[in-house]
Amino acid sequence: MIIDASTDLYIPIVTIDPATGQAVNAQQLPRFRIYGSQGPVSDGNGIASLMESGNISAITTGTTTTITSNSHQLSTGTVITISGADANGTTNVDGNRNITVINANQFTFTGVTTSGTYSGTGASWHTTGLYRCLLDATIRAALQPGKTYFMMIQYRFGGNDYVNEVRFTVAN
Amino acid sequence: MINLGGMMRGEEIQVAFCATDDLIPFWPDEAPIIKLFSGNNVIYHRKMAAEQPMGTEGIFRNWVFINNGFPEEGPIHGYIQWKKNGNPYARPIIGRIIPSGSAEGTVIAMTFVKRPHGRYIVWQTDAGDIYRGSNPRVPL
Numbered sequence: 251m252i253i254d255a256s257t258d259l260y261i262p263i264v265t266i267d268p269a270t271g272q273a274v275n276a277q278q279l280p281r282f283r284i285y286g287s288q289g290p291v292s293d294g295n296g297i298a299s300l301m302e303s304g305n306i307s308a309i310t311t312g313t314t315t316t317i318t319s320n321s322h323q324l325s326t327g328t329v330i331t332i333s334g335a336d337a338n339g340t341t342n343v344d345g346n347r348n349i350t351v352i353n354a355n356q357f358t359f360t361g362v363t364t365s366g367t368y369s370g371t372g373a374s375w376h377t378t379g380l381y382r383c384l385l386d387a388t389i390r391a392a393l394q395p396g397k398t399y400f401m402m403i404q405y406r407f408g409g410n411d412y413v414n415e416v417r418f419t420v421a422n
Numbered sequence: 423m424i425n426l427g428g429m430m431r432g433e434e435i436q437v438a439f440c441a442t443d444d445l446i447p448f449w450p451d452e453a454p455i456i457k458l459f460s461g462n463n464v465i466y467h468r469k470m471a472a473e474q475p476m477g478t479e480g481i482f483r484n485w486v487f488i489n490n491g492f493p494e495e496g497p498i499h500g501y502i503q504w505k506k507n508g509n510p511y512a513r514p515i516i517g518r519i520i521p522s523g524s525a526e527g528t529v530i531a532m533t534f535v536k537r538p539h540g541r542y543i544v545w546q547t548d549a550g551d552i553y554r555g556s557n558p559r560v561p562l
Contacts, residue, residue: 251425254518259497260459262423262514271444273503273512301501302459323464327452328503329510348508361508378510380501416423 255390255420260382262301263414265405273379275331276405280414282383284393285400293392298383298403303376306332309340309368316358317349319375326351328377335373340366346378381405395422424502424515430523431488438473438483439513441504447480450504450511454482458500458515460493470502488523495521526551 253259265276284294308318317332324330328349335343343366347359383403385393393399396419403414429435441450449472458466470482492498500515527549534543546552 251423251516252428254497257496258461260461260499262499262501262516264501264512264514270509271442271511273510302457323467325455325457325467325469327469327505328455329505329508346510348505377501377503378512380503380512380514382499 253418262382265379280405282403298381300376301380301382306373311364315364330375331378338369338372393420426517428520431525432523434487441480454504456502465491489525
């Protein structure tokens, strides 16, 4: 693919369990390195970030669990991963959840009965297995127009390391 | 990776994909979700429509109008997410907006109008709208 290196851009990636093909969360944020025809590009490396995420300010537990996360911008049917809630007062909230949006600031999930009282901080959500690599000014400055590069993205899942490859050409 | 390539405001592009599990097409639990970002801003967010050409399973397609919610120019990225038995699958998307497009449509006709008390131009776009304004290059 051709990229325009005149401005910051994100390369999106999905971390996959090769055994199932499912999107899974990496054990830690994936790392990336860019290679040119002469080997690794100087400054051409970094750590991916979550593609979308949000903090959770309130949780109502029960057979239907209601999550409050301001301006979440999610839609019904999205699978997200919630973490940090069970360490802050709740039980069974953490994990992959198929959500139903109630309004711009709240969504719910069912299928598991949750309990406990959330302390109000420490929990967050992100879409499962979705990350992005930022090609910032430092990295873009190291890329030459017209040249083709390989980006190797390494992630760890289930104790094993896996690699995604992205090939791109910098627009003239 | 789904590469949408270059596109301009005012264009309507197709995004098509096949939901697979271990490379085998299947109908997911429900309609996949497509979401596009410009930086951190969500610019497009929809469920995808199923398509059944010749009974092929798992094919979905959306027509995406590049409206004013998209940037004037620059890269976009995003994902399509679908589920089977509640388990998530996803595919990343990338593309770029080429400058000089207009979500109001392409100008298909323009004329300069000279009245006793005014001069202006009138133009029509292929969206069916008619506009009137002054040409800054012509002194009033």
